[in-house]
Amino acid sequence: MAKESQKNKNTGARSRQRPALALLLVVLIAAAFFIMSDVPFVKSARDSLMQKLGYEAVDQQSGNENGGSGSSGGKTAEWDITADIDPAALPEYNGNYYVKVSGGIPVFPDDVYERAGLIKDGDEWKTKGNLFGTVDSNKLTAYEYYGSLDDMGRCTYAYGLLGEETMPQDGQERGDISSVHPSGWAKAQNWERCHLIAWALSAENANPSNLVTGTHYLNYDSMRPLEEEVEHYIWNTGNHVLYYVKPWFSGDELVARGVQMTAWSVEDKGEGISFNVYCFNVTPGAEIDYRTGIVTTEEQAAQDARVYVINTRSGVFHYPTCDGVKEMSEHNKKTVTATRTELTSQGYTPCGACEP
Numbered sequence: 336m337a338k339e340s341q342k343n344k345n346t347g348a349r350s351r352q353r354p355a356l357a358l359l360l361v362v363l364i365a366a367a368f369f370i371m372s373d374v375p376f377v378k379s380a381r382d383s384l385m386q387k388l389g390y391e392a393v394d395q396q397s398g399n400e401n402g403g404s405g406s407s408g409g410k411t412a413e414w415d416i417t418a419d420i421d422p423a424a425l426p427e428y429n430g431n432y433y434v435k436v437s438g439g440i441p442v443f444p445d446d447v448y449e450r451a452g453l454i455k456d457g458d459e460w461k462t463k464g465n466l467f468g469t470v471d472s473n474k475l476t477a478y479e480y481y482g483s484l485d486d487m488g489r490c491t492y493a494y495g496l497l498g499e500e501t502m503p504q505d506g507q508e509r510g511d512i513s514s515v516h517p518s519g520w521a522k523a524q525n526w527e528r529c530h531l532i533a534w535a536l537s538a539e540n541a542n543p544s545n546l547v548t549g550t551h552y553l554n555y556d557s558m559r560p561l562e563e564e565v566e567h568y569i570w571n572t573g574n575h576v577l578y579y580v581k582p583w584f585s586g587d588e589l590v591a592r593g594v595q596m597t598a599w600s601v602e603d604k605g606e607g608i609s610f611n612v613y614c615f616n617v618t619p620g621a622e623i624d625y626r627t628g629i630v631t632t633e634e635q636a637a638q639d640a641r642v643y644v645i646n647t648r649s650g651v652f653h654y655p656t657c658d659g660v661k662e663m664s665e666h667n668k669k670t671v672t673a674t675r676t677e678l679t680s681q682g683y684t685p686c687g688a689c690e691p
């Protein structure tokens with residue numbers, strides 16, 4: 336009797352497992368469809384989810400055949416990122432003003448096109464009532480959209496369809512932005528308030544959703560040539576440019592490591608403007624604490640007293656962690672707390688390996 340009831344139990348469990356397994360399979364297939372589908376409805380649902388997670392635009396593969404030529408301004412990115420940006424492994428500064436994202440080909444969430452009055456027609460975007468892939472300037476809606484700050488008070492993204500409509504009007508004066516203290520600004524040293532969408536393109540002044548803590552290098556050397564390229568293009572053609580800018584933060588840091596800029600001219604399908612780049616928020620030669628916004632320049636570092644190990648025989652000084660220290664005989668080793676400047680003025684030479 337006991338045996339039999341045991342058996343029944345087992346059978347019951349097995350027959351309940353099958354529907355559970357089938358349900359799991361259905362969920363997995365649905366999830367795969369959601370992740371990979373190109374069906375517009377599914378894609379836009381996915382994109383809006385990705386947007387909420389902070390991965391908009393860059394989660395998408397380049398799908399635009401009319402991407403056009405690369406960008407100009409700044410140094411050419413010699414090595415480029417063909418993959419999308421990985422928030423856990425942001426590009427390392429390599430001496431260039433910026434590096435390409437997705438091969439430099441601009442891609443936007445569908446939302447960005449649709450708000451501009453564009454509708455999808457096969458692989459193309461066109462304005463309503465027009466033939467395949469053609470765009471009527473008069474049917475476009477210029478707009479700007481600024482993502483709200485995240486729960487750490489950091490800028491999220493800004494995008495829009497830029498044109499003469501969004502630019503400062505004749506006689507419009509640039510306003511004061513000093514009231515805005517972007518994340519990482521509090522302990523600022525030589526920081527600049529860096530517009531995500533430049534004033535010249537958006538006429539946006541003290542909008543906290545549009546200003547990040549940036550270096551002069553980011554603001555003027557990296558981003559500005561690209562902004563000017565767009566500005567001149569709009570003035571010269573009267574055309575419109577889809578534009579998407581996103582600061583990238585590493586973990587819970589307050590200062591962005593870099594700013595992604597994506598732009599594509601609409602009427603000529605990227606013929607005039609087409610780029611997708613990651614601009615570095617650095618000052619070459621300075622060390623930046625991106626958690627706090629504290630910047631240490633080379634000169635300041637030289638003024639900070641710290642522990643060095645001097646080889647009294649060769650007159651070379653090292654950081655204590657240098658391999659040269661391990662190889663040094665105890666007899667010649669002298670540990671001091673001093674500034675770099677003090678040591679060099681006493682005639683000591685910095686080690687070529689650990690570069691103190």
Ligand SMILES: [Zn+2]
Nearest residue numbers: 653657686689
């Ligand atoms: Zn050394």
